[in-house]
Amino acid sequence: MSESSDTGRKSGRVRAAAAVIERDGRLLVGLRLKNDSFGGYWEFPGGKLEPGENVVDCLRRELREELEVECEIGERICVVRPNPGFKLTVHLGTILEGEPSLIEHEELKWATLEELADLRMLPADKPVLKKLRERRERDERPDGS
Numbered sequence: 001m002s003e004s005s006d007t008g009r010k011s012g013r014v015r016a017a018a019a020v021i022e023r024d025g026r027l028l029v030g031l032r033l034k035n036d037s038f039g040g041y042w043e044f045p046g047g048k049l050e051p052g053e054n055v056v057d058c059l060r061r062e063l064r065e066e067l068e069v070e071c072e073i074g075e076r077i078c079v080v081r082p083n084p085g086f087k088l089t090v091h092l093g094t095i096l097e098g099e100p101s102l103i104e105h106e107e108l109k110w111a112t113l114e115e116l117a118d119l120r121m122l123p124a125d126k127p128v129l130k131k132l133r134e135r136r137e138r139d140e141r142p143d144g145s
Contacts, residue, residue, distance in 0.1 A: 014086045017055045018046030018125070019063060019093030020077060020132065026112055027132075029119065030066070030105030042109070042119045044090065044128065055089045066105070069098035078131045082124045090128050 021028040021044075029042045047062040049055065056073045063071045074092035081087050100108050111119065113132055121129065 013084075015049045016047060016086070016088045016124075017049060017058045017062070018044040018088060018090045018128070019059050019071065019073065020044055020090060020128065021063075021071065021093045021095060023095070023110060026110035027116060028100060029109055029111060029116065029121075031107040031109070032122075033104065033106055038122055040120065041122045042116075042125075043122045044125055046088075046090075055091065059091060059093060063093065066103055067098070067108075068101040068103065070096045072096050077135070078128060080124050080127045082127075086124065088124045088128075090131075 028045065030045055032039050032041050032043055034040060045063055045066050046059055047066070049058045050061075053061070055076075059073045060071060063069055071093045074094060077090045077092060079087060079089050102108055109119075113129065113136065116129055
């Protein structure tokens with residue numbers, strides 16, 4: 001099945017998407033509400049795909065609902081499967097309109113990659129941090145390889 005046709009639940013599996021939004025060398029994360037599952041953990045913004053929804057449309061909708069921003073969804077960074085029943089697809093995102101609003105999180109924070117390493121991140125987001133570090137190291141090499 002192609003990436004664009006993944007839906008939120010297929011065969012009992014959860015499909016979710018998250019966006020890595022960067023501004024001035026800092027990445028946007030939100031602190032999950034205390035009464036939510038994984039309450040008190042930090043996460044990249046995003047959410048579950050709805051039936052018939054593709055990853056890009058899901059991210060646009062979730063970022064609009066959670067943060068009140070309009071975003072351009074860019075390159076896919078990675079796909080994380082922390083367990084057989086859960087798939088998280090992560091893309092770069094750029095805010096086109098609006099300023100992130102506190103709607104579905106206790107707190108929002110712009111943090112460097114190093115600062116994120118010190119936060120209590122969602123387990124599914126930890127591999128994303130590793131991938132972002134690898135990308136940065138690759139980009140900083142003189143030959144870019």
